[in-house]
Amino acid sequence: MNTIMTPAGLAEVPGPSRSLEGRVAIVTGSTSGIGLGIAEALAIRGASVVLNGFGPTDEIAATCRRLAEIHDVPVRHDRADMAQPAEITALMERTARAFGPCDILVNNAGIQHVAQIEDFPPDKWEAILAINLSAAFHTMRAALPRMKARRFGRIVNVASAHGLVASPFKSAYVAAKHGLVGLTKVAALEAAENGVTCNAVCPGYVWTPLVADQVAQQATAHGLSEEEVVRRVFLAEQPTRRFATVDEVAGTVAFLCSRAAASITGIALPVDGGWTTH
Numbered sequence: 001m002n003t004i005m006t007p008a009g010l011a012e013v014p015g016p017s018r019s020l021e022g023r024v025a026i027v028t029g030s031t032s033g034i035g036l037g038i039a040e041a042l043a044i045r046g047a048s049v050v051l052n053g054f055g056p057t058d059e060i061a062a063t064c065r066r067l068a069e070i071h072d073v074p075v076r077h078d079r080a081d082m083a084q085p086a087e088i089t090a091l092m093e094r095t096a097r098a099f100g101p102c103d104i105l106v107n108n109a110g111i112q113h114v115a116q117i118e119d120f121p122p123d124k125w126e127a128i129l130a131i132n133l134s135a136a137f138h139t140m141r142a143a144l145p146r147m148k149a150r151r152f153g154r155i156v157n158v159a160s161a162h163g164l165v166a167s168p169f170k171s172a173y174v175a176a177k178h179g180l181v182g183l184t185k186v187a188a189l190e191a192a193e194n195g196v197t198c199n200a201v202c203p204g205y206v207w208t209p210l211v212a213d214q215v216a217q218q219a220t221a222h223g224l225s226e227e228e229v230v231r232r233v234f235l236a237e238q239p240t241r242r243f244a245t246v247d248e249v250a251g252t253v254a255f256l257c258s259r260a261a262a263s264i265t266g267i268a269l270p271v272d273g274g275w276t277t278h
């Protein structure tokens with residue numbers, strides 16, 4: 001039995017079993033950060049995994065080799081641009097040819113820009129909506145027919161606490177994430193009788209490269225140090241006063257992909273240290 005090491009005095013708890021053996025998972029935006037953590041959590045459980053995203057070719061190849069060797073699962077990388085519907089369709093078809101139809105779809109790709117509405121560049125607005133919202137529509141549109149036909153599917157959309165509440169200077173991101181939560185609910189209703197679930201997870205602040213960039217941008221915009229921005233802006237509304245971890249988000253996604261979550265669909269699950277409880 002797999003076990004997780006625990007502090008002295010605490011009992012060992014079971015580690016993840018290979019409960020997703022034989023399943024094919026696509027995780028968009030998964031060459032780093034939360035997406036990579038999710039991909040690894042699914043690989044640990046035995047799923048074949050398709051990584052997606054950009055980055056140095058040699059680093060991505062090394063990541064694929066590491067996941068495949070450590071977890072003994074097939075892993076491949078696809079550079080499909082999530083802003084391009086035709087490339088999304090091609091990603092789904094390439095996956096089907098290489099591994100079989102997609103059983104688990106995690107829409108994680110996302111970008112961010114911070115500015116007041118009147119100063120928000122229209123091209124940034126369009127790009128954020130394309131990648132953070134429309135891409136999920138296109139992946140789901142491609143995946144759902146086969147999921148329904150096989151009467152199994154797990155779709156998890158990585159939204160955000162900003163899919164439930166708003167913050168200033170993030171008009172496009174908040175609009176896209178609210179839209180993603182709504183899209184999740186519609187898909188859940190449409191697929192409920194076909195063995196397919198669709199849920200959203202809504203992380204608060206998780207320390208990733210995306211958040212690090214936001215910290216730097218807001219420090220510049222407000223004339224504060226990065227430490228002050230973290231304390232006064234990012235974690236001010238997060239009761240735990242700490243960033244969530246990638247492993248916490250990834251573990252939540254993996255649970256929603258499990259058999260145990262077969263009756264959970266259409267939810268927007270905060271992983272936010274209590275932020276949206278206010």
